Amino acid sequence: MQASVPVRAPTWVSQRRLFQQKLSELHKCNNLNELKQLHALIYRSYLHQDPFLSTKLITSYSNCRQMVSAISVFNQVQTPNVHLYNTMIRAHVHNSQSLQAFDVFYRMQCNGVWPDNFTYPFLLKAFSGPSYISVVRMVHAHVEKFGFYSDIFVPNALLDSYSKCGVMGVHAARKLFWVMEMRDTVSWNTMIGGLVKLGEVVEGRELFDEMPERDSVSWNTMIDGYVKGGEMDAAFELFQRMPERNVVSWSTMISGYSKAGDMETARMLFDKMPVKNLVSWTIIISGYAEKGIVKEAIELYDRMEEALLRPDDGTIISVLAACAESGLLGLGERVHVTIERSRYTCSVHVCNALLDMYAKCGSLNRALSVFYRMRSRDLVSWNAIIHGLAMHGNGREALQLFTGMKQEGFAPDKVTFVGVLCACTHGGFVDEGIHYFYNMERDYGVTPEIEHYGCIIDLLGRGGRLNEAFQLVHDMPIKPNNVIWGALLGACRMHNAVELAEEVLNQLVKLEPYDSGNLSMISNIYAAAGNWDKVCDARLKMKNTGSQKPSGASLIELENEVHEFTVVDKSHPKSVRIYQMINGLSQHLKKDGYTADEILKENYSGSLGGSL
């Protein structure tokens, strides 16, 4: 095709003007190719020593996750000033390289450049977490020594970092807060936030009432404190009283009602809120999806797309996790389509959420396909796929992947071993599981925790090795919880061990006296043993305590609709056809020499739910 408009060669002047304009916005550049071109031009123009330009280049490379380039720009500068060092620290922090950030902090001082009031807030961002309290203390001492208290940003950053360091940290934050000579609204907000995150809502409220001026962050922080503590009434009271509600205030309330299971109120607020953003949509959609309310979830997902809001990683991960939880394969696939359409590559986190969704929904082939096609895999990816395979009876494959992850140099963690033990349980590899359990600490430095004891006791119990299971519960260094006793009780039921079951029940009633599941389990055990007096006792107790066991249900999602079935359920419109199919299946099974109980024994994973 011929060009209808003649292309005019750009003049030197207009090129230069363009270059200068590009340079002024260099730090906002997020296109890697363009960034490289500009970098080349800068280099050719001998401008790479320019402190302003190199700072902007580092920021851009850091935003494009190109730390190698960022570092090389930094190294080109012969005598970096404090601003450049600060930029480099921030770049490392932004790319979660906290050790490297600290290294820059150290090197700048070796080179005789002293940190300024910007350095500390950047540096402290890298060390937020309970394990970093000693680092924060050290930085605090540094601040004390160099006297940067005068800039309120510095002690505020310290407050924030301390308050993220658990109980000890919040104690230090409290002390610092009260000795600070100046406190602005951010200081108060940070302190309140630290307190309520640890569950100290009452103390947080005292500060909230005491502070001289409250901004929207103060109100939202306090509301979230109540929300996280499940005190929705107190949260609502503040929500109504606050002078100006913004999108965060509404979202916090919606998230609270959703977590409390009150989707009606959540939805009412969502419809009422004047301005919605990605986060508010995410909260309401995942709320519905988590509870298996597919229709509303999909409807809102459509409406979000119609509103031309592009889901970000947070939305995608959150919705996929909700789909995984309640097995909404349909919506999960919709989200997958969105991902494929909108991005060329996606982050490890998004892929992990996707593969986990497919695995939990039972679509192992697609889970594996996501897993193998991922550009890079992290520990979470391996853990998710191993556990996914294990849960669905592919124990051998799960263990093969366990070998694979070690070959690729990943160190298994405690989550991995939950998956590995689960694989052994569901694959029936009793001795192999015992071997992993007893050697995980020696071979991989992972100390067995209560979850692992739960797995191994389940494994022994299902394998019929009840005595060993009981012995282990007796010998274990951790106090057994209801999961452990529950696993034993299940094993007793499976192997008709009436006396042992009574012993377990005695322990279990201490922990959860009115749990209907336990009573119903023991009643089944007595029934199997023909001890009808005891069956009556148990039934009576259930009646007296008013606890009725909610019947187990199987949920199947078909074409964006969830179908629920309970035992001998005939309410489904197509139930005649369904039972015909089931009878056909059981006849096939019988012909092959299986009885229902045998199947249960071999494949009793809880995933069968209520038998149809």
Added chain:
DNA sequence: CTAGGGTTAG
């Protein structure tokens, strides 16, 4: 420097 959604287990 402070507020809402965020992947693996239980």
